[in-house]
Amino acid sequence: MLNNIIAVLNTTLRLATPLIFAALGGVFTERSGVFNIALEGIMLIGAFTAMAFSYLFGNPWIGVLAAMGAGMLIAAIHAVISIEFKANQVVSGTAINILAVGLTGFLLGTMFEHAGQSPSVNKVAVLPIPGIKEIPVLGDIIANHIPFVYLALLLVAVSYWVLWKTPFGLRIRAVGEHPAAADSVGINVKKTRYIAVILSGLLAGLGGASLSVGLLGIFVKEMTAGRGFIALAAMIFGKYTPQGALLAALLFGFADSLQMLAQTIGIDFIPRQFLIMFPYVLTILALAGVIGSATPPAAGGEPYDQEE
Amino acid sequence: MKSLSKLIVPVIAVIFGLLFGAVFMVIIGKDPILAYQVLWNSSFGSMRGFFTTLVNTTPLIFTGLAVAFAFRTGLFNIGGDGQFLVAYTATAWIGFIIQLPWFIHIPLALLAGILAGGVWGGFAGYLKAKLGVHEVITSIMMNYISLYLTSFLIGGPLMKPGPIPATPRIFASARLWRIPGSRLNLGFLLALLAALLIYYLLWKTTIGYEVRAVGLNPKGAENGGINIARNMVLAMFISGALAGLAGSVQVMGLQHRAYQPFGLIGLGFTGIAVALLGKNHPAGIILAAFLFGILSRGANEMQSMAGVPKDLIEIIQAIIIFFMAAEYVFTLILRKKKKKKGVVANVE
Numbered sequence: 001m002l003n004n005i006i007a008v009l010n011t012t013l014r015l016a017t018p019l020i021f022a023a024l025g026g027v028f029t030e031r032s033g034v035f036n037i038a039l040e041g042i043m044l045i046g047a048f049t050a051m052a053f054s055y056l057f058g059n060p061w062i063g064v065l066a067a068m069g070a071g072m073l074i075a076a077i078h079a080v081i082s083i084e085f086k087a088n089q090v091v092s093g094t095a096i097n098i099l100a101v102g103l104t105g106f107l108l109g110t111m112f113e114h115a116g117q118s119p120s121v122n123k124v125a126v127l128p129i130p131g132i133k134e135i136p137v138l139g140d141i142i143a144n145h146i147p148f149v150y151l152a153l154l155l156v157a158v159s160y161w162v163l164w165k166t167p168f169g170l171r172i173r174a175v176g177e178h179p180a181a182a183d184s185v186g187i188n189v190k191k192t193r194y195i196a197v198i199l200s201g202l203l204a205g206l207g208g209a210s211l212s213v214g215l216l217g218i219f220v221k222e223m224t225a226g227r228g229f230i231a232l233a234a235m236i237f238g239k240y241t242p243q244g245a246l247l248a249a250l251l252f253g254f255a256d257s258l259q260m261l262a263q264t265i266g267i268d269f270i271p272r273q274f275l276i277m278f279p280y281v282l283t284i285l286a287l288a289g290v291i292g293s294a295t296p297p298a299a300g301g302e303p304y305d306q307e308e
Numbered sequence: 309m310k311s312l313s314k315l316i317v318p319v320i321a322v323i324f325g326l327l328f329g330a331v332f333m334v335i336i337g338k339d340p341i342l343a344y345q346v347l348w349n350s351s352f353g354s355m356r357g358f359f360t361t362l363v364n365t366t367p368l369i370f371t372g373l374a375v376a377f378a379f380r381t382g383l384f385n386i387g388g389d390g391q392f393l394v395a396y397t398a399t400a401w402i403g404f405i406i407q408l409p410w411f412i413h414i415p416l417a418l419l420a421g422i423l424a425g426g427v428w429g430g431f432a433g434y435l436k437a438k439l440g441v442h443e444v445i446t447s448i449m450m451n452y453i454s455l456y457l458t459s460f461l462i463g464g465p466l467m468k469p470g471p472i473p474a475t476p477r478i479f480a481s482a483r484l485w486r487i488p489g490s491r492l493n494l495g496f497l498l499a500l501l502a503a504l505l506i507y508y509l510l511w512k513t514t515i516g517y518e519v520r521a522v523g524l525n526p527k528g529a530e531n532g533g534i535n536i537a538r539n540m541v542l543a544m545f546i547s548g549a550l551a552g553l554a555g556s557v558q559v560m561g562l563q564h565r566a567y568q569p570f571g572l573i574g575l576g577f578t579g580i581a582v583a584l585l586g587k588n589h590p591a592g593i594i595l596a597a598f599l600f601g602i603l604s605r606g607a608n609e610m611q612s613m614a615g616v617p618k619d620l621i622e623i624i625q626a627i628i629i630f631f632m633a634a635e636y637v638f639t640l641i642l643r644k645k646k647k648k649k650g651v652v653a654n655v656e
Contacts, residue, residue: 035444037386037444037448081630081633081634085633085634085637087633087634087635088384088633090384090386090444091580091584091629091632091633092630092633094386094577094580094581094629095581095626095627095629095630095633096626097577098574098577098578098581098622098625098626098629099622099623099626099627101574101619101622102619102620102621102622102623102624102625102626103619103622103623104619105617105618105619105622106332106617106619106620106622106623108617108619109611109617109618109619110336110617222571225571226452226571226572229448229449229451229452232445232448233448233449236445271460271464273456273457273459273460274456274460276456277452277453277456277457280449280450280452280453281449281453283445283449284435284446284449284450284453287435287439287441287445287446287449288435288439288441289439296442300442301442
């Protein structure tokens with residue numbers, strides 16, 4: 001029993017990690033007033049890039065760096081189209097999501113003849129935290145993970161600090177709430193939004209890498225399987241804050257972890273589909289105001305036109 | 309003249325999509341001319357190929373219309389995949405649970421899809437109208453709820469015992485007539501009919517007038533006495549019903565049973581591309597759906613005969629959407645040129 005509880009909580013952290021990265025990315029871009037439903041596609045491209053570079057160089061960390069770069073690049077496309085060209089941000093995001101599926105499938109098929117998945121590549125090694133690891137129970141849950149897990153937790157704190165304790169964070173929140181007012185006090189709306197969107201790409205790319213060279217050591221076609229959208233849900237359920245997104249991601253990871261455990265030990269009084277569905281239902285309830293409330297930034301999704 | 313100029317941007321978008329696709333092929337050392345020949349021949353080289361292309365076109369006309377109809381009210385229905393799946397399941401259920409005369413069974417099975425898809429889409433419209441919740445977020449969540457709900461139903465209560473997770477086959481009385489020896493069925497005609505109906509609804513009825521008025525100028529529409537909330541729910545219901553019909557026709561014309569889904573099929577997302585390329589007009593949507601039907605029909609043959617991974621089709625699709633999305637830039641350039649010539653710009 002205790003072993004099962006430890007296993008579920010340990011898995012919760014691992015499964016929540018990709019979601020935390022992408023949800024933090026979501027917080028930055030949404031706070032700046034740009035919708036980014038492309039998180040899903042960016043994660044997928046990040047996952048592929050990390051695998052490809054780990055395969056080519058034999059070092060997963062090179063893969064991680066490359067995934068961050070690829071994520072920024074793809075996010076930059078979204079930024080140009082939605083900030084510069086003032087195109088519909090949902091349309092641009094959809095295009096990126098379709099592109100990601102096509103591009104990763106295309107490259108996978110080109111690099112490795114047998115389509116469907118990549119060969120195993122070197123993945124990031126588990127890094128036990130000495131001292132904490134020796135604590136019974138707790139050590140087994142939190143201190144025996146791949147570095148991605150610790151990095152994700154650290155980035156939650158960093159993101160909170162950046163968004164609420166620095167002038168740069170204030171600027172991001174200002175252009176998301178009231179771009180005209182921000183503009184009138186001399187904040188460069190476009191530039192701030194560019195940085196926020198590209199930052200979200202970096203984080204989503206990292207989330208993708210944590211999946212391919214972190215958890216699995218392999219790339220599987222369309223392996224993100226909606227995790228970018230769950231991250232979006234976590235961000236909303238977490239009220240567009242880093243700490244909220246963390247808690248939501250942990251909750252969603254917990255549901256997923258329970259579902260896996262239920263499958264392995266053969267419990268079926270709750271169909272597994274209902275456990276997987278849980279994050280989405282919860283987010284709708286939050287949006288509908290049934291539990292808590294989730295109010296998005298006021299200028300979300302609207303391109304800013306200086307001349308107006 | 310005016311309608312001809314509307315074609316410019318879509319045509320440019322498609323040309324660039326194919327050009328980019330060619331560049332990708334050259335990069336990996338494949339012959340783009342051969343690949344595009346294979347693509348062309350797979351649809352136009354034989355009657356059978358052409359029929360299959362029309363089969364692929366059918367659901368895309370429905371989901372394209374679905375996205376376009378919501379667009380006309382200023383709403384974005386990204387939930388086509390979820391609406392497709394609930395309707396797919398509901399139609400299969402009506403199809404196998406009871407045997408009826410075909411002239412009752414077929415309308416009933418279609419109605420089940422319309423209602424299931426409509427309610428699924430209408431819910432997003434309702435949350436938007438009552439609480440201001442962005443319909444895109446609701447639709448995304450509803451997509452996944454639909455996926456897991458239908459996966460549970462088809463793999464559980466509705467499943468026919470056996471090795472394949474699927475419902476029992478629907479009765480012949482709920483199947484759509486097929487051209488003998490092919491998979492092309494009445495569903496294609498239903499899709500064309502739906503396009504005609506949506507055209508009529510949008511431009512010849514009060515409902516359509518109100519829906520478009522809300523989309524063009526919500527404040528003005530409200531001042532003119534149009535109930536915005538009611539129209540939002542209605543538009544999302546109709547939009548969801550259209551995407552649902554894609555699912556119904558898939559069961560009644562093609563598969564004759566519902567298979568347990570393992571992921572979103574993406575017909576709703578492709579519908580966004582179809583609607584954009586077709587400029588939200590029923591006629592344009594039929595053409596755009598046909599184009600994407602050709603691409604999806606030829607994808608596998610391109611892979612086996614020209615060695616190009618079939619995923620290239622999605623890359624081309626994405627590039628077409630990018631170009632359509634950035635239309636603003638084109639119109640800006642055109643406007644500037646016209647201004648230079650001293651002609652008053654004609655902006656829609």
